Structures are given as C-alpha cells and as structure tokens.
Amino acid sequence: MAGDDEDKNTNYGCKTQKPGGWKAMPYILGNEAFASLAANGMFANFLVYLTRELHIDTVSAANIMSIWYGLSNFGPLIGAFISDAYVGRFNTIAFASVPNLLGMMVVTLTAWLPELHPPPCTPQQLAQNLCEKPKKTHLLVLLLGFLLMSIGSSGIKPCSLPFGVDQFAGSTEEGRRGINSFFNWSYTITSLIYLVTQTVVIYVQDSVSWSLGFGIPTLCMLLALVFFFIGTRIYVHVGPEGSILSGVAQVLVAAYKKRKVEIHCGEDEDKDGVALYDPPLKKGTSVVTKLPPTNQFRVLNKAAVIREGELNPDGSKVNPWRLASIQQVEEVKCLVRILPIWTTSFLTLTSIIHLGIFTISQALKMDRHIGTNFQIPAASLSVFSFLTIVLWVPLYDRIVVPALRKTTHHDGGITLLQRMGIGLVFCAVSMVVAGFVEKARRGLANSNPNLLGVTPMSAMWLTVPLILMGMCEAFYIIGAIEFFNRQCPEHMRSISNSLMYCSWGVASYASTFIITMVNHRTSWLTNDLNAGRLEYFYYLIAGFGVLNLCFFFLVVQRYQYVSFKVQDDDDGDVELAETKASV
Numbered sequence: 340m341a342g343d344d345e346d347k348n349t350n351y352g353c354k355t356q357k358p359g360g361w362k363a364m365p366y367i368l369g370n371e372a373f374a375s376l377a378a379n380g381m382f383a384n385f386l387v388y389l390t391r392e393l394h395i396d397t398v399s400a401a402n403i404m405s406i407w408y409g410l411s412n413f414g415p416l417i418g419a420f421i422s423d424a425y426v427g428r429f430n431t432i433a434f435a436s437v438p439n440l441l442g443m444m445v446v447t448l449t450a451w452l453p454e455l456h457p458p459p460c461t462p463q464q465l466a467q468n469l470c471e472k473p474k475k476t477h478l479l480v481l482l483l484g485f486l487l488m489s490i491g492s493s494g495i496k497p498c499s500l501p502f503g504v505d506q507f508a509g510s511t512e513e514g515r516r517g518i519n520s521f522f523n524w525s526y527t528i529t530s531l532i533y534l535v536t537q538t539v540v541i542y543v544q545d546s547v548s549w550s551l552g553f554g555i556p557t558l559c560m561l562l563a564l565v566f567f568f569i570g571t572r573i574y575v576h577v578g579p580e581g582s583i584l585s586g587v588a589q590v591l592v593a594a595y596k597k598r599k600v601e602i603h604c605g606e607d608e609d610k611d612g613v614a615l616y617d618p619p620l621k622k623g624t625s626v627v628t629k630l631p632p633t634n635q636f637r638v639l640n641k642a643a644v645i646r647e648g649e650l651n652p653d654g655s656k657v658n659p660w661r662l663a664s665i666q667q668v669e670e671v672k673c674l675v676r677i678l679p680i681w682t683t684s685f686l687t688l689t690s691i692i693h694l695g696i697f698t699i700s701q702a703l704k705m706d707r708h709i710g711t712n713f714q715i716p717a718a719s720l721s722v723f724s725f726l727t728i729v730l731w732v733p734l735y736d737r738i739v740v741p742a743l744r745k746t747t748h749h750d751g752g753i754t755l756l757q758r759m760g761i762g763l764v765f766c767a768v769s770m771v772v773a774g775f776v777e778k779a780r781r782g783l784a785n786s787n788p789n790l791l792g793v794t795p796m797s798a799m800w801l802t803v804p805l806i807l808m809g810m811c812e813a814f815y816i817i818g819a820i821e822f823f824n825r826q827c828p829e830h831m832r833s834i835s836n837s838l839m840y841c842s843w844g845v846a847s848y849a850s851t852f853i854i855t856m857v858n859h860r861t862s863w864l865t866n867d868l869n870a871g872r873l874e875y876f877y878y879l880i881a882g883f884g885v886l887n888l889c890f891f892f893l894v895v896q897r898y899q900y901v902s903f904k905v906q907d908d909d910d911g912d913v914e915l916a917e918t919k920a921s922v
Contacts, residue, residue, distance in 0.1 A: 360507060360575075362573050363506045363574050364506070366566050366567065366569055366573065366574075367570065368503075368525065369566035370499075370566040370567040371499060371525060371529070371563075372528050372563075373562045374499070375532040375533075376532045376535065376540075376559040377556040377557065378492070378556070379536040379537075379540075379556075380552075380555060380556035380559065381443055381553060381557075383537055383718055384540075384545060384552070384716065385404065386401070386699050386718070387544075387699060387703070387717060387718055388450070388544070389403060391465065392456060392459075393456060393457060394460070394465070394470035394472055394473065395472075396866045397864075398858050398864055398866070401850075401851075401854055402854060405848065405850045405851040405854070406851060407485045408843060408844065408846075408847035409844045409847035409851075410486075411489045411492045412840040412842075412843035412844035413841055413845075414489055414492060414840075415492070415493055415497040415836070415841070416834075416841055417493055418431060418435065418494040418495075419497035419498070419582070419836070420582045420584050421494070422494070423584075424582035427577060428498040428501055428502040429571075429576050429577075431494045432494060432498050432499065433567070434494060435490065435491045435495050435498075436494075436495065436563070436567065438487040439487070439488055439492060440564065441487050442483075442484045442487030442488030442489075442490075442491060443484070443488060443557040443560050444557055445481075445483055445484030445487060446481065446484035446553055447554050447557050449480055449481050450552075450553050451550035451554075455476075456473065457472065457473050468866060496836075496837075496840055500836060502574075505575050505576075506521075506574065534722065537718070537721060538719055538722060540556065541716045541718050541719050543555065544716075545719075586671070587670075589642075589659050589660055589663055589667065590639060590663045590670075593641075593643075593660060593661055593663045594639050594642035594663075596661060597641040597642065597646070598638075598641065600644050602641060614644070614645045615640060615644060615645070616649075616650075616656070616662055616664050616665065617632070617643070617666075618654060618655075620666070630673075630828065630901070632665045632669065635672065635899055636675055636676075639668050639672060640665075640668060642663040643663055643665050643667075644662075646662075650662075670827075670828060670831060673828070673831070674827075674831075674834075676901070677826055677838075679894040679898075680759075680819075680891075680894060680898065681819075681823070681838055683890060683891045683894070684839070684846070685842060685849055686883050686887040687815055687846075688846035689853065690766050690811075690884055691766075691811070692846055692847065693876075693877075694773055694804060694805070695721055697873060697876075697877075698721065698773075698805065699717045699718050700868060701780060701798075701801060701873070702715075702798045702801055703717045704784065704794055704868055705794050705796055705798040705801070706793060706796060706797050707798045715798065717798075720805060723805045723806055724812065725809065727805075727810060728809050731810065735813070739752065755818050755821060755822040756818075756895045758814050758815075759814065759815045759819055759822065760891060760892065762811045762813070762814030763811070763815060763884065763888040763891055764888065765810040765811035765814060765815075766808065766811040766884050766887075767881050768881075769804045769808040769811060770877050770880045771877070771881045773801075773874075774875075774878045774881065775874070776800050776801060776804060777868075777873045777874040778874040779800070780794050780796050781873070781874065783795055784796075784869045819839065820839060823835040823838055826901050827901075853880075857879070863875045
C-alpha cells in the first residue's frame, strides 16, 4: 500500500510523525463525502427557495446567488494564505468548519421558523406576483447564514484536497501512487454525492419540506466534522511553511530594487561575473520540485542576482526582500504564465452560471411531468450536465484518447490547451442552442396562454443545451484543473486550487454585472419570461464566448510549458519535462 512508508512513522517534509497514508483515508474521504453533500445539498435548489418561498423576483434572486458565489469563491485565496503562512491545513479546516456549520443552521432556521420567512401563497398569487415580499429581518438573517458559510468555505475549499495529499510521501514512488489514487477516489465520491443532491435532496426540498431539505445537509455537515476529528491522531500534519504569496512579493520587490542590473540571456553567470542565487532545495520541507532558470520573463531573474553582502557565510540570504532564489523566481513565472490562460475561465464559468440560473426559471414554466404523477424538480435538470461528464470522461480516456494517440503521438491524445479550446467551442454552441430552445418555448407559451403560465412544451428540451454545457465542463474545466496543477510545483497546490475558485468568484460578479446591465438597458430579462426575450440574452453570452475563444487562441500561441525536476529521496532527481505548447 502507498501508506506503508508512513506506517514506520517516517518524518518527511515538515510533517509530524504520524501514520497517515491509507489509514487516514476513511476519515478524510468520509469528511469530504458528508461535507460535499452538505454544501451541494444546501444550494443546489436555492434559487427556487428564494423565488418560491421568499417571493424574491428572479433577477434579484439571481444576483443574490451570484454575490454569495463570489464571496465563497474569492475567500479560498485568503484561506490558502492563512493556512500556508500561519496555521497549517488541519487547523484551517477545523476552525472553518465551525462557522460553516453555524451558517447552515441559520439558513435551516429561515425555512423552519415562520417568523423568519414570508407567509406562504398560492401558485396563482406567485404567478401574478401578488405574494408578500420578505422583510428586512428575513433578509438579514439569511445574509448572516450566507456570511458564516462563506467564512467556512474559505478555509475548507483550498485545504481539503491538499490535506489529503499531505498524507502521502510525494518524494517516493508509493506515495505518488497513493496521491493519484486519492484524487480518483475524491472525484468519484464527489460525483456520487452530486448525483444524490441533484435528485434525492432536491426532491425533498421541492416536494416534501424545505426545513427538512435544509436539515439533511446541516446534519451531514455535523457528521463531516465528526469524521474529520476522529482521525486527528492518525493524520500527518504539515506545519505552515510560508505562503507562496509572500515569496511572490519578495521576488517582485527584489527585482524592482535591482531593475538597473544587467544580465545576459541564457547564462547563469555572464562575462561581468553576475551570478544567480540557486541553492539546493532544503531538506525537511514538502518542496520536492526543482525549477531550472528560464529566459522567459527574464526581467524577474534580476531578483536572483547576487550582490556583495547579500549572502551569509553559510550561503543563506541576508535579506529575503533583496535576494530571491531561482526557485522562487521560477515559481512566480509559473503564475505569470498561467494567468492569461486563467482569465479565459471567467466568461466560460459565467456562461455555466447563467445557463444554470435561467434554466431553472424556464423549467418552472414548462411541463416537467414524466408519466402521470411524477414531476421533475426544476433544479434537478442540471443533473444532465453532470451525467454527461460522468459518461463522457471514461469514454474519452478509454476509447477517444488511445485512438487520437495513434495519430498525434501525444500521451494525452491532444494537449491540455487543445482540450480546453474544444471546451470553449462547446460553451458557445450551448448558449446558441439554449437561445433556440427558449425562442420555441416562448412562442408556444404566448400562443397558448393559461392561468399558471405553464408552457405546453416538455422541459426535457432544456437538457440539450445542458448536455452541451456538460461537454464544455468535461473538456475545459477538467482540462483547466489538470493544467493548473501540472504547471505549478506541488507546494503551490493550495494557490492553484484557489485559482479555480477565484474564477468562479469573478464569474459570479461578472454574472451579476451582466444581468444588471442587461436588465437596466433592455426588457429581455423580466420576472415574466413570456414577456421578456431571454433568447437574446443567451445569444449575447454566446457572442462573448466566441470572443473568449479568439482570445484563448491568441494567448496559447505564446505559452511555454514548464520543465522541472522532482527531487526523489530514493533515486535522486527525476526530470519531468513538458514540450512547447501547441494549440
């Protein structure tokens, strides 16, 4: 097993002498399963709760959801910094889980106590916008729950996966196998949990009781805490080793102070005797990836130029704000290289958010019956995107990639950047198809008016753009996650994981901004979809997607993959080199 070396209480990195390895996995994976069920179950159907139970109009509800997503997805960047620099991943998850649980309890109370939500109204009153609006007290209590959960997710999200990786020795072959297996198990569990939340939990909320539907995720969060703390004595604990953000700041400051120093391209030491500071990796840390000097963005190399009086007799730095190592410089370059690629995720995720929000609104006005008695909850339609990912990814790995490999002679069939580009194409096509479906729905609705505003059109037509968006996620999102992780050293995983969460945050605020501007300038987005022109909004987002695709092609033409060496405790350095990017 991959955890055998940990069973000998080996102290590797800054890790405490604990068993770790696979002995810790039941508790970590159990915690992740219940925490995922809690988070997804709480918010998978929340737009319906805001509109149907709190009687908030669709645009305002969409903006509330977008603002909350932004807070909860920008927060992980702060959580990653606190974890790496001050308290470590275990303590960050432990402390953050408490406000997360309290926030879920507050939201559950808004559904349970009549004093914390408006009185119920009939479907006819809801359709005619005659329901009593929520009071300020109702909204303040709800926002308090949002704030507490945002604080909790800021600590849990960036640390949960890296904490699982900490349980294995990344410098050994067995440890690396254990890490790969952990990611597979984590993805599998998350996939199964998502299926449960999009079906069972949403059905309870939609058809049984909102208080019970929110109570189940809250109870799951409590069980997640129990699982997490039971394994405390078994876990490998990695202490804070300093945040990569501090290293980035030191490199930028040192490079600025030495901006007048001249260095020659492609040389560690030039004819004038200018040398770059390149010490070996320190023993006793979790850093095992060695980055050689590169010429790209070589202005940053000035931070590593050794000047008189900047080294101690033992070879260490006198002042880290005046001298940085090549390792630090190259880590900054890793971030600089991927940032333009990262920005292409904003509009992609914005499209996913918009489709998810307005598909629910469309489904509420369409025929959702399967058979005579069963009606699909509106929010459960998004499960088709998820099923597309679950079915396509194994097919892609087992059949498509081997077939492509024979032609391209590339291990992955196609490069990660090519995979992401295909995802962007699916994104734009999905929004165009969504516009066609909405145009057909609106036409039928206006030609067949009725009291409840239900269009004589099956909601299953909405699965077509959802399936296409699922293909976008399978190509772009999964490819982007792998790309960010493979293009950064292992100790930068907290930051690289935070990048995707930050992307969701930017996309959430961009979504709010776009909806607000469109709602202010046009009559496309109205509370009554039949009176608006939602299809025009979808076409607008599709146009943004095409521009995003053009920008993506532009930036990947100049991207260079990272070359690095992994310092192996058993066999010495193992070179892992990536080839030049191709689109």
